[in-house]
Amino acid sequence: MTSVTEPVLLGPYNEQVRGLFQNPRHAGDAAAGNGRRYEARASEATAGAQILLIAGVTEGILAALRFRVFGCPHLIAAAEATCERFEGGAVNKLQEFSVSDLMETLGVPVEKMGRILLLEDAIQALLSQVDGKAINRN
């Protein structure tokens, strides 16, 4: 039987969110030498949240995918998880980004969906800059 106290002690952040928040290895800029540089920004006026995605693309590959975030721990963790997942892969793979999957993995409360949609907006903007492709919302 799962102890009911554990989720309470963790608060609104699960272990994965805590880990990604404490150690966001992809926070910062894409270093030179990672191909052509792209930037995509999305922001939410009401809560003041902002996300900036920075990609270095060479021959259709995301040689570097980095982020900067002004926002809550869930948004920082989501950005880090996304960069971790897609960096090193084909740009087209970004189309597999799923708000619902990420929210489930990170245990993001539904009232924060708007924050994760910001990340999707930034990815969409990035994709449209790189090759005009868009991701499917699900």
Place this chain on the structure above:
Amino acid sequence: MKTAHGSSPVYLDHAATTPIDPAVAVAMSACFAARADYGNASSNHIVGRRARAAIDTARQELGLLLNAQPQDLIWTSGATESVNLAIIGAARFRAHRGRHLITMTTEHKAVAESFDALEKEGFEVTRLSPGVDGILPLSDLEAAMRDQTQLVSIMHVNNETGVIQDIEAIGTLCRSRDVLFHTDAAQSVGKLHIDLEALPVDLLSLTAHKFRGPQGIGALYMANRPGCRVAPLLHGGGQERRLRPGTSALHQIIGIGVAARLAQNRLAENLSHVTTLQARLWRGLNGVSGITRNGCAESHYPGILNISAEGVEGESLMLALEPLCVASGSACNAQSGEPSFVLKALGRTDLEAQSAIRFSYGPETSRSDIDLAVKLYRSAVSRLRTIAPDAAA
């Protein structure tokens, strides 16, 4: 006790609640021991009379802390109940004389929502805003008073900023207009010197757990003077002068009594200690760029320091500060995430209010706790600003 990361928490949230004093815990525990004072204070046999005697002792101890007559103190479940009884009870009792009431926009929700409830009963409420320093200009209060005004409720020490209102001047003004004055003193009792024989305060709300007593017990002081009376909110037995019926919570009342005695004995020492800690904390944080101190540095309880930081998101700051136990800019809305209405009333933007952190500390807080807080705060702010886009905030 460990945090989610396994480190021991450093408790800097004394404005929310204080750790119970070991001597209080011992006194309360004795109630549960065999052959102890377990009686119902309303019973007339020896066990009941012993309970009554213990309750009388506690009332005397709290009376000594406040320099108030013990019989003017009514036990409640805490400050929220005291506030409700004072405000709603006094407004209803005096409704035949007038239905205009005055309060402030920076009051605790217990006060604010008591007035909201009275508005639904047809009372008219004026809510005054403080200056940017959190202080209520006395001239604004004077200008708001009418012939119909029956009650003014202004808190003593603000729970978020530590700002101290001049309750002596406010009370004097109220007395001159035959208006009752209630103050929510949850954050000041046991921490600042309060002399109710000298202060023109009619009603004062307090709770034990803010001065190292148990949770779940508080009191309402009601001055013994003509026209100062409340209508009860609860009905049942005749306890507490029929104003707050119900079996007296013996162990908790013993706890508040001991906590009051200890607070009185250590008041000067504790105040000096938190003053030193605040100076140390502010000295450590003041050098961080983009820092704003919320409240008034001159009229201020030194056990609370509230600061905002530019370019930092409050929720992330709170998590980055673990294992510090502090309160955010949504202090009384910790679950809602809404920016603090108190800080908004002081002119802070949503982002400034959301970035606010309230440090509050007490007698058992050490210098090394404060030094750790400084170190963690500086590091967290720096890290979050590094992560943020250049144009953020």
